[in-house]
Amino acid sequence: MKNFLLIFSIISFFSVTGKATIINVPADYGTIQTAINASTNGDTVAVAPGTYFENINFRGKRIVVTSNFYLNNDISFLPSTIINGSAPLFADTGSCVIISSGEDSTTVLQGFTITGGTGTKWFDIHGAGTYREGGGILIELSSPVIQFNIIQNNQAINAQGLSGAGGGGIRIGDGNPKILNNVITGNAGKYGAGVVLNYTGCVMTNNIITQNSGSNTFSGGAGIWALNNLAGKSKIIENNTIVNNSATVGTGGVLSWGTTLTLRNNIIRGNTVGAQIVKTGGGIVNATYCNVQGGYTGEGNINIEPAFSDTNFLLAVSSPCVDAGDSSATFNDPEDTANPGSALFPARGTLRNDMGAYGGPRSYSFPVFVVVGVNENSSLVNEFYLLQNYPNPFNPVTTIRFEVRGLGLVSLKVFDVLGREVTTLIHNRVMDEGKHEVEFDASGLTSGVYFYRLSVSHPNESAIRYTQTKKLLLMK
Numbered sequence: 001m002k003n004f005l006l007i008f009s010i011i012s013f014f015s016v017t018g019k020a021t022i023i024n025v026p027a028d029y030g031t032i033q034t035a036i037n038a039s040t041n042g043d044t045v046a047v048a049p050g051t052y053f054e055n056i057n058f059r060g061k062r063i064v065v066t067s068n069f070y071l072n073n074d075i076s077f078l079p080s081t082i083i084n085g086s087a088p089l090f091a092d093t094g095s096c097v098i099i100s101s102g103e104d105s106t107t108v109l110q111g112f113t114i115t116g117g118t119g120t121k122w123f124d125i126h127g128a129g130t131y132r133e134g135g136g137i138l139i140e141l142s143s144p145v146i147q148f149n150i151i152q153n154n155q156a157i158n159a160q161g162l163s164g165a166g167g168g169g170i171r172i173g174d175g176n177p178k179i180l181n182n183v184i185t186g187n188a189g190k191y192g193a194g195v196v197l198n199y200t201g202c203v204m205t206n207n208i209i210t211q212n213s214g215s216n217t218f219s220g221g222a223g224i225w226a227l228n229n230l231a232g233k234s235k236i237i238e239n240n241t242i243v244n245n246s247a248t249v250g251t252g253g254v255l256s257w258g259t260t261l262t263l264r265n266n267i268i269r270g271n272t273v274g275a276q277i278v279k280t281g282g283g284i285v286n287a288t289y290c291n292v293q294g295g296y297t298g299e300g301n302i303n304i305e306p307a308f309s310d311t312n313f314l315l316a317v318s319s320p321c322v323d324a325g326d327s328s329a330t331f332n333d334p335e336d337t338a339n340p341g342s343a344l345f346p347a348r349g350t351l352r353n354d355m356g357a358y359g360g361p362r363s364y365s366f367p368v369f370v371v372v373g374v375n376e377n378s379s380l381v382n383e384f385y386l387l388q389n390y391p392n393p394f395n396p397v398t399t400i401r402f403e404v405r406g407l408g409l410v411s412l413k414v415f416d417v418l419g420r421e422v423t424t425l426i427h428n429r430v431m432d433e434g435k436h437e438v439e440f441d442a443s444g445l446t447s448g449v450y451f452y453r454l455s456v457s458h459p460n461e462s463a464i465r466y467t468q469t470k471k472l473l474l475m476k
Contacts, residue, residue, distance in 0.1 A: 069111030086116030119156030129163030192225030201233020220247030221255030256283030325353025
């Protein structure tokens with residue numbers, strides 16, 4: 001399938017020349033990083049399903065690091081092969097993945113869930129200061145390919161003593177990478193919670209960028225935050241679904257700050273606060289064939305509810321975004337060979353481009369993902385306080401303690417890093433004022449990061465008026 005010509009051509013080239021080696025993790029090397037260290041240019045590091053508590057650095061290697069997705073393009077390997085960066089050796093190097101040593105487009109990261117990263121203390125080479133950036137992925141002076149990943153529940157928020165913190169999902173600076181067919185969701189940053197583009201070129205195609213939050217500085221840009229240009233390099237943002245991201249300043253959607261963005265065939269809706277697209281500092285946005293809430297001037301742009309058919313933002317057959325993208329054949333959806341003239345699922349309708357992440361030449365399905373707000377967070381009121389669990393990390397039992405002031409209807413649930421409910425510890429129980437505790441026994445679960453969420457409402461009210469989520473680390 002032409003969607004995967006890039007990755008297969010890379011592997012095939014080195015195979016033909018006899019230079020490629022496939023290094024298997026954990027069969028050959030126990031960790032992804034040791035496999036990278038042992039690799040040479042042209043190698044493939046193939047990672048078996050499992051959770052790897054690592055913070056990896058490509059160290060200039062022009063290699064492919066992939067889950068078993070590369071064998072047959074099976075998206076089930078994305079949620080089952082996890083790089084978890086929540087336990088870094090050094091607190092100031094908390095990005096799950098760093099690519100910063102001049103890597104080019106033969107460097108590929110694909111087929112993972114990338115989660116738990118907290119960002120890396122990073123000096124801005126343009127003299128703006130020192131920041132904490134790239135919770136999930138940090139890219140600098142490099143042009144890799146990042147494709148077919150779930151980049152979820154990372155953060156870059158600790159700005160203490162620094163100039164700022166941002167790029168919770170991905171931070172890109174001074175390169176020209178390709179960001180293709182990823183889900184970027186549930187990340188947090190004080191700016192650019194989803195993606196930061198800093199003095200960089202970039203091609204961002206067929207990504208879902210959703211539920212990224214916490215952007216409260218530098219004009220927000222919770223979906224995409226873009227600053228300044230890199231000579232000769234364009235920022236092309238095409239066939240993405242950028243929805244339901246949130247900031248408290250500027251925009252929760254797309255920010256162009258002193259840079260030029262080309263937006264084409266995107267869906268940009270439901271982002272709060274502010275307008276969906278904001279320009280500042282001389283920023284320029286050339287948007288065409290996009291569905292933008294509130295409208296935006298440009299050829300083919302519309303402002304209509306997109307009619308998603310599921311929580312993965314797949315378009316309904318009747319969606320106004322079907323066959324509404326750029327009509328040039330360059331942007332056509334793949335053809336269903338069994339039905340000539342019709343688009344291959346998950347694209348819809350005819351071959352004309354569909355707006356959003358399922359349209360265009362790289363149209364492909366995403367694994368089911370669920371966002372439960374599993375960044376640590378709270379909506380505090382005076383009546384209820386969630387305390388901590390102890391021990392944490394734990395194996396396999398921990399005790400969760402919380403306090404209720406006044407009568408409360410309490411629910412306490414545990415989720416995994418993909419937002420799937422693991423267990424309900426308390427289900428809508430009326431609890432008296434005072435301190436309470438509940439034991440969580442994780443004997444049947446695998447090692448990894450989990451989250452516990454407390455929700456409290458008044459016994460006579462259905463609406464939740466307090467919720468807080470905290471992180472658990474199970475280490476067996």
